[in-house]
Structure formats: C-alpha cells, structure tokens
Amino acid sequence: MFSFVLALRNMKRGWIVCLVSVISFVTLALLLSVFTGFVNRTRSELDSYYKELTVTASFSGAKAGSQPRVRPKLFDAVVSNSFVKDHYAAMEKEIATAQRIRGVNSAKADPVLEEYLLDCKWQAGMDETVFSGSDTVCIVPSACEMSIGDKIAVFGNAFRVVGVYNSGMTGNWTYYCPLETLVGICEKNGDSYSYYSLGLTLGDLENLDVFKSQMKELGVDEGEATLVINDTLFRECTRNLKLQLRLQRGVLYLVYILTFSVAFVLSFLVFRNRRHDVAVLRSAGCPSSFAFMSLMEEACIYALTGCGIGGLISLAVPFFSLNLRQLLLLFFFCCFGAGAAIYRVVSGSILQEMHEFE
Amino acid sequence: MSIISLDSVRYSYKSKYQTVNAVNGISYEFEKGLVYAIVGSSGSGKSTLLSLMAALDFPAEGDVNVDGTSTRSMDCDEYRRDKVAVIYQNFNLLAKLTVLENVELPLELRKTHKTDAAATAKKMLRNVGLDEEYERRFPAMLSGGEQQRVAIARALASGADIILADEPTGNLDEENTEKVADILVSLAHDQKKCVIIVTHDMNVAAKADEVLKMQDGRLV
Numbered sequence: 001m002f003s004f005v006l007a008l009r010n011m012k013r014g015w016i017v018c019l020v021s022v023i024s025f026v027t028l029a030l031l032l033s034v035f036t037g038f039v040n041r042t043r044s045e046l047d048s049y050y051k052e053l054t055v056t057a058s059f060s061g062a063k064a065g066s067q068p069r070v071r072p073k074l075f076d077a078v079v080s081n082s083f084v085k086d087h088y089a090a091m092e093k094e095i096a097t098a099q100r101i102r103g104v105n106s107a108k109a110d111p112v113l114e115e116y117l118l119d120c121k122w123q124a125g126m127d128e129t130v131f132s133g134s135d136t137v138c139i140v141p142s143a144c145e146m147s148i149g150d151k152i153a154v155f156g157n158a159f160r161v162v163g164v165y166n167s168g169m170t171g172n173w174t175y176y177c178p179l180e181t182l183v184g185i186c187e188k189n190g191d192s193y194s195y196y197s198l199g200l201t202l203g204d205l206e207n208l209d210v211f212k213s214q215m216k217e218l219g220v221d222e223g224e225a226t227l228v229i230n231d232t233l234f235r236e237c238t239r240n241l242k243l244q245l246r247l248q249r250g251v252l253y254l255v256y257i258l259t260f261s262v263a264f265v266l267s268f269l270v271f272r273n274r275r276h277d278v279a280v281l282r283s284a285g286c287p288s289s290f291a292f293m294s295l296m297e298e299a300c301i302y303a304l305t306g307c308g309i310g311g312l313i314s315l316a317v318p319f320f321s322l323n324l325r326q327l328l329l330l331f332f333f334c335c336f337g338a339g340a341a342i343y344r345v346v347s348g349s350i351l352q353e354m355h356e357f358e
Numbered sequence: 359m360s361i362i363s364l365d366s367v368r369y370s371y372k373s374k375y376q377t378v379n380a381v382n383g384i385s386y387e388f389e390k391g392l393v394y395a396i397v398g399s400s401g402s403g404k405s406t407l408l409s410l411m412a413a414l415d416f417p418a419e420g421d422v423n424v425d426g427t428s429t430r431s432m433d434c435d436e437y438r439r440d441k442v443a444v445i446y447q448n449f450n451l452l453a454k455l456t457v458l459e460n461v462e463l464p465l466e467l468r469k470t471h472k473t474d475a476a477a478t479a480k481k482m483l484r485n486v487g488l489d490e491e492y493e494r495r496f497p498a499m500l501s502g503g504e505q506q507r508v509a510i511a512r513a514l515a516s517g518a519d520i521i522l523a524d525e526p527t528g529n530l531d532e533e534n535t536e537k538v539a540d541i542l543v544s545l546a547h548d549q550k551k552c553v554i555i556v557t558h559d560m561n562v563a564a565k566a567d568e569v570l571k572m573q574d575g576r577l578v
Contacts, residue, residue: 283438
C-alpha cells in the first residue's frame with residue numbers, strides 16, 4: 001500500500017513528467033489507431049466489394065459453337081462446392097421425333113425459354129417458379145394445340161400442362177418441366193443424361209482462386225465442357241484496393257515497430273532518472289522489491305492512463321480504430337521499457353549510486 | 359560491550375585507472391553512548407568505511423559485526439531500516455516528498471501506523487528546531503542547514519542505535535555546523551546512541567569522545 005502511496009505522490013508532484021508520459025502514450029495509441037483505421041477502412045471497402053459484387057460462371061462447349069455436356073457426377077461435385085451459392089441448369093431428353101422435353105430449374109438456364117416466357121399463358125396461381133420445384137407439370141408450345149390442364153405422357157409419366165407458350169414454330173415441339181422431375185424420371189428409368197446448361201453464382205469471392213484450383217482438380221476443362229468464370233470486372237474493381245491494403249498493412253507493421261520502440265525507450269528514459277530516489281530509499285532499508293514495485297506501479301498507471309485515454313478516443317472518433325490486443329501490446333511495451341529501466345536502477349550498487357550524487 | 363566492531367576489514371574498488379585499497383585491514387570497536395569522529399584527508403577511506411558500517415556494501419575481507427553478527431549474514435534491509443541511520447553531506451532527502459514525509463519515511467517503511475508516524479516525525483522535527491511551518495515544505499525550499507536538520511530528524515525518527523554521519527556539516531555555515539554537531543553529541547550522550555561522524559572539520563571532531571585518524575585506508 002505504501003508503495004502505491006509513494007507512486008501517487010511521485011505522480012502528483014512530478015506532474016510534468018506524468019503528463020508528458022501520459023500524453024506520449026496517448027499519442028502513440030492514436031498513431032496506432034489512425035493507421036489501423038486506414039487498414040480497417042480499406043478492408044471493409046474490399047469486404048463490401050466481395051459482398052456486393054457477384055461473379056458468375058457457366059459451362060460452355062469444349063469446341064466453339066457446341067453445347068456443353070456436363071455429366072451428373074461432375075454436376076453434383078460442382079453444385080455442392082462451398083463457393084457455389086446458386087446455380088441454374090438445364091437438361092433435355094428426346095421423347096419422339098421432333099418432340100423433346102427440357103428440364104430446367106430456372107428460366108435463366110435456357111435463353112430461348114426466357115423469350116418464350118414473355119408470352120406464356122399460365123394456369124391460375126402458377127408462374128415460372130414452378131421450375132424450381134419437383135411437380136410433374138410442364139409448359140407446352142401453342143402449336144401442339146393442347147390446353148392448360150391437359151396431360152402428356154412422357155416416359156410413362158403423365159405431365160399436367162400448366163402453361164402454354166407461343167413459340168411460333170410448328171412441327172418441332174419442346175416441352176419445359178422442372179429439372180428435378182426430369183432427373184428423377186431418368187434416374188428411375190436408368191436412362192443416361194447430361195446437362196446442356198449449367199450456370200453458377202459464386203460467393204466467398206476473396207478466395208476465388210481456391211475455387212478455380214478446386215475446379216481444375218475436378219477436371220472441368222478436360223471433358224466435353226469448359227468452365228468460364230466471369231470475374232474480369234470483379235478483378236478490376238478489387239485490384240487497386242488489394243494493393244492499397246497490402247501497402248497499408250506493410251506500413252502498419254512499421255508503425256507497430258515504431259510505436260512499441262518509442263513506448264519502450266520513453267518509459268526507460270523516464271525511470272532511468274530515478275536512481276537517486278531508489279538509492280535513498282534502499283539506504284533507508286527499503287527492500288529492492290518494494291522499490292521496484294513502487295516504480296512499476298507508477299509506470300503502470302502512466303501506461304494504463306495513456307493507453308486508456310488513447311483507446312477511448314479511438315472509440316469515440318469514427319475514423320480511428322484500435323483493438324484490445326493492440327492496446328494490450330502497447331501497454332506491455334510501455335511497462336516493459338519501464339521495467340527494464342527500473343530493474344537496472346534497483347539492482348545497482350547503493351554505495352555507487354550515493355557517491356555519484358555527491 | 360561494543361555495538362559495532364570491525365574485524366580486519368578490507369575493501370577495494372576499481373577506479374578508471376587503478377584498483378584503490380580504500381580500507382586496508384581496520385579493526386575497531388564502537389560503543390553506545392559515545393561520539394566518534396573519523397578524520398583524515400580526502401581519499402583516506404573514511405566514507406567508504408562508513409558505508410561498510412551502514413551495510414551499503416560488504417568488505418572484501420574481514421567482517422563488520424553489529425551486536426556480534428556479521429553484516430554478511432544479516433538481513434541488510436532490516437538492518438538499515440531498524441538499527442542504523444545515515445546522515446549524508448548532501449542530505450539525500452527525497453525531493454518529491456515534503457519535510458514531514460521525508461522524516462516519516464523510515465517509519466512508513468517499518469509499517470508504523472500513519473498517525474503514529476506523523477506524530478513521531480513532528481516530534482523529531484521539533485527536536486532539531488524545525489517548527490510546523492517547515493512540515494509542508496519541500497527540500498528545495500530549505501537552506502542547507504535546514505535540510506541537514508531534516509536529515510538528522512529522519513535519522514532520529516528511525517530510532518536506530520547507530521547514527522553514521524558522513525560530513526554532516528560539509529555544506530553548512532559556522533552557526534549551523536555548531537547546531538548540527540551539538541544535536542549529534544546530545545544523541546550519543548542523552549539517548550545513548552553510537553554516533554560515528556566522518557568529518558574534515560576539526561571543530562566538530564573536537565566535540566567527539568574519541569577521534570580516529572585515517573590515512574591510506576588505515577587507522578593511525
């Protein structure tokens with residue numbers, strides 16, 4: 001307790017040193033805070049790009065002009081990948097000559113269908129979301145002269161007509177049904193099938209290169225389909241920010257070194273000048289551990305106050321940013337510098353110190 | 359019976375250019391109730407001998423015994439806190455403590471209750487002729503003589519049986535020298551302390567019960 005009283009007296013009566021120390025530590029905390037703020041701001045800007053920008057990918061034919069053929073095994077591996085947030089796909093089966101059925105899980109999977117849907121008559125309460133389900137329903141071209149509610153037999157299954165679109169073509173009929181329904185029928189019948197369209201919406205864009213390497217491992221470019229990732233715009237947008245972030249992080253490390261070194265040296269210098277006080281205390285029978293404690297308490301109060309005020313300012317000013325770990329590190333280096341100086345002062349010869357001050 | 363005895367004490371230290379044999383085989387016994395003056399030219403080893411008696415360092419050879427126990431084998435912090443008080447030529451007061459707090463220091467280190475410590479310190483300040491108005495002052499606000507009296511009050515407050523004074527009047531004028539010397543003599547004669555004064559001043563030495571002369575680290 002007396003050591004603490006001594007420390008408080010020293011602070012109160014050596015208030016200039018106290019004030020200078022605290023202001024210095026506040027300044028160091030703020031310096032750290034400003035540079036961390038720069039990094040965090042750039043980081044959050046980049047994160048918002050990662051969140052807001054979307055990157056799509058799609059499979060195209062291995063040869064120019066050809067349709068891709070994505071086998072079910074590859075399809076499953078691709079769509080179950082953690083980077084794939086959403087996908088659309090389409091497959092096709094021949095029913096008879098000039099009659100085929102296409103399974104889609106979204107109108108986007110088939111550009112022709114998108115056009116057809118602009119002029120499609122739907123059963124009441126039905127719309128294109130029907131494709132994302134698994135009902136045995138389909139839409140048919142008006143040329144086949146069927147009406148809503150009619151049924152068509154496809155591979156032994158009765159598909160109910162829920163929409164009629166105007167294709168403008170006669171004699172070549174394409175029915176559209178939910179993808180899941182058609183895949184289920186093919187699997188049940190043991191028919192082979194492949195997807196002629198597969199598009200992906202990708203997430204976790206920060207690690208897009210990982211996705212690419214994973215796709216390479218799956219051999220997406222070796223078969224009858226090639227994966228095209230539309231990330232040019234995304235790369236353009238993030239390149240400069242990434243570079244800026246790398247630069248700022250480099251500077252932040254330098255600021256760490258500078259701040260912690262200054263904290264160490266400053267504390268060391270403040271407490272190095274206490275040799276005489278310590279010698280007097282020890283000549284009066286004060287144990288060296290007591291003298292060490294008293295000065296360390298003083299040093300800790302300076303560091304705690306400085307880092308605390310710096311931390312509070314950082315919280316209050318929006319642009320500043322300082323986390324607890326950085327504050328603790330700064331506090332540690334302030335105390336470490338003081339501790340090193342105090343240890344040197346306390347472990348010196350009393351006789352020598354007393355004579356030096358004569 | 360002696361309170362402090364020197365047994366073939368030797369001490370040397372390395373200066374920049376050579377090894378100095380500051381104390382060269384001194385044996386002597388000091389008793390309570392007497393004032394000893396150690397005189398000698400500068401560099402004769404007087405202050406070093408006093409420091410060894412204060413257990414600020416240990417002899418290279420021989421022993422400094424206090425009540426029959428060597429300073430080597432005792433708890434030196436406890437010894438400096440309870441049994442010995444040192445008065446220095448440059449006072450060695452703590453600049454950031456008031457006069458009262460400086461005098462309270464040895465008592466606070468002994469964990470004496472704050473109220474008792476303050477009462478004792480005030481009493482000691484009165485004993486050396488410093489009244490209440492000095493209590494809240496800082497050492498820098500006092501004259502040399504006043505600072506030395508504070509240092510003496512601090513030594514008195516410790517209640518130590520051994521008072522070691524290293525050139526206590528070195529920085530004082532004639533009037534203050536006389537006052538300080540008288541206080542030290544009365545400490546030995548009235549309170550039965552063992553007072554050992556290192557001095558150049560032959561007037562101060564003349565007040566001592568025994569005068570020891572040192573030359574080249576030896577008593578002559």
